[in-house]
Amino acid sequence: MGKRCVSVILFGGFQLLDVFGPVDLLSVVPDGFDVRFVGPGREPVASSQGISVSVTDTRDDAPEPDIILVPGGRGTRTLVRQQPFLTWLAGYARSAPLVTSVCTGSAVLAAAGLLDGYRATSNKRAFDWVTTQGEHVGWVRQARWVEDRNRWPSSGVAAGMDMTAALIRHLHGAEVAKAATDFIEFEAHPDPARDPFAGLAGS
Numbered sequence: 001m002g003k004r005c006v007s008v009i010l011f012g013g014f015q016l017l018d019v020f021g022p023v024d025l026l027s028v029v030p031d032g033f034d035v036r037f038v039g040p041g042r043e044p045v046a047s048s049q050g051i052s053v054s055v056t057d058t059r060d061d062a063p064e065p066d067i068i069l070v071p072g073g074r075g076t077r078t079l080v081r082q083q084p085f086l087t088w089l090a091g092y093a094r095s096a097p098l099v100t101s102v103c104t105g106s107a108v109l110a111a112a113g114l115l116d117g118y119r120a121t122s123n124k125r126a127f128d129w130v131t132t133q134g135e136h137v138g139w140v141r142q143a144r145w146v147e148d149r150n151r152w153p154s155s156g157v158a159a160g161m162d163m164t165a166a167l168i169r170h171l172h173g174a175e176v177a178k179a180a181t182d183f184i185e186f187e188a189h190p191d192p193a194r195d196p197f198a199g200l201a202g203s
Helices: 016-027 083-093 105-111 127-133 159-172 174-183
Strands: 004-009 033-039 067-070 098-101 151-153
Touching: 004 016, 016 033, 016 159, 067 083, 067 105, 083 105, 098 105, 098 159, 105 127, 105 151, 151 159, 159 174
Parallel strands: 004 033, 004 067, 067 098, 098 151
Antiparallel strands: none
């Protein structure tokens, strides 16, 4: 097949590394992925770190995705209460072959009903809050990321890079994944249950 379309869902207050850690890995896979940045409108979207990112597509004209990535960040606290957005996301993700998240992005997926009947994880410092967003989700506290059929939520921030490396390995094989992580000099942890931050508490 050709390049897989990866739709990164941007919103005000998203976490930069949640997006650009995975995107950097995806970008070095030859002919692997076409990354799109989907925003609420045409204007750049401000991250939690104050840096704004240009969008390639709006929610109204976003291409059909092969992979959806929902980042976390402070903005998720309000995004989970925006019903028009959640309705759009639920419809947009309905037929996507793979739905992924980083950090508190899993709270957004849960609020949209996209994790009902699935196992999932999230940022451990925000775990108690995240789990209030989906009572029909099998929340896993000790997990770097979770692979449950076509749902791949990961833990906090940098964990998204481990999840993405595993996703590349799943789609393109171990050799391609190793070449990608070597290229950016990143030592990926291949065990999703290896979670040194599981003991962190907070809401």
